[in-house]
Amino acid sequence: MEGFDLWAILGNAEYAAMLRHGIRFTFIVFVCSWLLAMSLGILLLVVRQLPGRLSNAVVTAYISYHRNVPTLVQLMLWYFGISALFPTPLQYWLTDHNGETIFAIIALGLCQAAYFSEDLRSGLRSISAGQAEAAKALGHGHVSSMRYVMMPQAIRNALPALINHTVSLFKNSSLAMAIGVSELTHAVQEVQSLSFRVFEAYTVATVIYLACSLILMAVGAALQARARAGGR
């Protein structure tokens, strides 16, 4: 093996372009599935608050399915399985329009929604009933008490768990390579097999992943510090 030479990869225009493409897709998958997961997570929480046992049972089933089935299996079920049930024109359309990326976003988003919803719920449960009663006494309706009194405190309590799960969603975006999304891990695989520079390729990818995760953790810590200051 030749000496360790990062520049052989970073300085090569072709490889650098492949890595840039990979980083772009990693971020597309991460941001889109985060937005999907967060909105669906809040929706699940709202449905769970509704009176009636049916809505509660449906949400509980949704959450335990997504928490107990491996993420990779969920990706495969969407990409290979559920896509086969779609009408043929839609299947063709998806094949032409980066179907694998869309399915990765759907699968990762739906999976992470279960975690986000549980985080928010346990944040909400840690607030004493007195807060809701006080809000009611001050004339807030249910919705506005949720919006102005309960949720701000619930989100503050849930922040550490939400940040942890955001970081793990970012890490899980690498699983999308198994269904052929050309994200960072996939790009590094290609660079590695073209350049035969195994050490260098994986070092670059590891540093990028680690840097992004650490930035996410640092942003999370800053948010927590701000929330703590606001809560005083």
Next chain:
Amino acid sequence: MIGDVITIIQDNWLLLLVGQYPNGPLGGIAATLILSVVSIVLAFPVGILIALARLSTSRLLLWPSTVLVYVARGVPLLMLIFWVYFVGPLVVGTRIPGFLTMLITLVVYEGCFLSEIIRGGIVALGRGQMEAARSLGHSYLAAMAWVILPQALYNMIPSILSQFVSTIKETTLGYVINVPELTFAANQINNQLLTQPFEVFFLLAIIYFVICWSLTRAAILLERRISNKRAGRGGTPTPPALEARALTAEP
């Protein structure tokens, strides 16, 4: 559709259970469970060592262990698997089988996550236990081994069990480097049938769900029991001193 799933089970139950075992490597559910059990058992001492290093005051232990934990928390497992898969043979000089690659990666990765759980358990115990043990003449390590760890680990059993569930879920990544486990077996079946991908992967999801859900339930029940015990309420409720109901509830 349910009929198709049952037919798939009838035709392939042995492949799903043990892979091609007598004629090939062990696979299927058996391989998934063996891989997860062995890796969590081996990750356990690794986790204790990393946790002790993270709690020590010596910089020589503190810094490398902190870096290791942050790398494991910040880098996707798939990336670590590729490190061991591609770089491992270059370092060792010989081919490493897929099963062993997966095992090594999971031990390191799970060891780091377990170390955070164990560290949390030790910190949650409070300083008083350590101070009492030290004042009774135990050395630091003896106090850890005989006083702190037994209590901390007992409280951590539910978290360790749920980490075991995550390990089962993480063994699926072995599919990417062709380790013959359950996900790999399902893909083999799918490649033979070609026409029923939904049924095959639905079945796969159900199998994982049954295994992981029952273990998660067990973790929840254990947690309830342990927190009852910690709160001083015994496993069996003590009978009331006097059957008060019998005196008043009769009409």
